[in-house]
Amino acid sequence: MQHPDPEILSLLALNEPLGDEQTMEHLRSCPECAAEYAALRRAVSAVRTTPDSSVLEPPGANVWTAIHRELGLSEAVARDPLTSAPAVTGTAEPAETAKPAAPVPSRTRSSNVTWLRRPMVWLAAAAALVVAAGIALSVGRPAPPLAEAELAPLAQYSATGSAKVTESRDGSRTIEVELNKTEAKGYQEVWLIAPDLSRLVSLGIMNSSSGRFEVPAGLDLSAYPIVDVSDEPLDGDPAHSSVSIVRGTLKL
Numbered sequence: 001m002q003h004p005d006p007e008i009l010s011l012l013a014l015n016e017p018l019g020d021e022q023t024m025e026h027l028r029s030c031p032e033c034a035a036e037y038a039a040l041r042r043a044v045s046a047v048r049t050t051p052d053s054s055v056l057e058p059p060g061a062n063v064w065t066a067i068h069r070e071l072g073l074s075e076a077v078a079r080d081p082l083t084s085a086p087a088v089t090g091t092a093e094p095a096e097t098a099k100p101a102a103p104v105p106s107r108t109r110s111s112n113v114t115w116l117r118r119p120m121v122w123l124a125a126a127a128a129l130v131v132a133a134g135i136a137l138s139v140g141r142p143a144p145p146l147a148e149a150e151l152a153p154l155a156q157y158s159a160t161g162s163a164k165v166t167e168s169r170d171g172s173r174t175i176e177v178e179l180n181k182t183e184a185k186g187y188q189e190v191w192l193i194a195p196d197l198s199r200l201v202s203l204g205i206m207n208s209s210s211g212r213f214e215v216p217a218g219l220d221l222s223a224y225p226i227v228d229v230s231d232e233p234l235d236g237d238p239a240h241s242s243v244s245i246v247r248g249t250l251k252l
């Protein structure tokens with residue numbers, strides 16, 4: 001069998017349009033020349049790869065899957081483009097090793113995947129993911145407090161603390177009370193009280209140094225801005241004992 005001149009193979013590997021039909025036919029049937037051609041092609045694509053992308057670790061298929069899902073891309077590009085693209089580092093080029101196809105100008109062959117091999121494209125995709133993740137986080141993050149109060153001790157107590165009212169997306173409000181210690185001789189009860197102390201609403205019992213309480217729906221906090229934690233004796237009387245441990249006014 002007459003093998004083509006090695007120089008012809010080299011030029012073919014460089015996509016020079018030198019192959020006549022006879023040479024092409026030979027490449028398809030001669031394993032020796034096919035292997036030679038494939039090796040040359042690998043060398044060519046390795047050289048033509050930009051230095052930047054040749055040192056980049058190719059991302060796993062799951063990365064593409066995540067980008068694809070996050071950006072809502074079409075099914076047509078669902079497959080990880082890097083797995084179908086010619087090997088970047090020249091370690092494998094299965095299609096051409098198995099069966100040498102007629103050389104196709106690299107521009108046409110890889111035009112649909114080349115942009116995906118550029119580092120900038122991956123950076124942009126990564127940036128898009130970061131933005132998407134940021135949006136997801138900000139949606140999941142609780143809203144800033146509606147109101148806050150510093151709780152200061154009343155006579156004969158020394159506990160301090162804070163209260164924070166937050167609103168969830170369904171409009172319900174929660175007040176979070178935190179003290180640095182528990183000082184009740186009986187038990188602690190949390191109240192919202194009117195500025196002139198004439199009216200008050202019990203929010204519930206707080207057995208430890210902190211607690212979360214629902215604010216009654218429709219309750220106007222500006223009419224009951226004082227947060228009060230009382231010391232309640234176990235006397236069965238539901239009214240405020242008139243002994244407050246800490247108190248503070250909500251800044252609305």
Ligand SMILES: [Zn+2]
Binds near residue numbers: 002004032
């Ligand atoms: Zn041959």
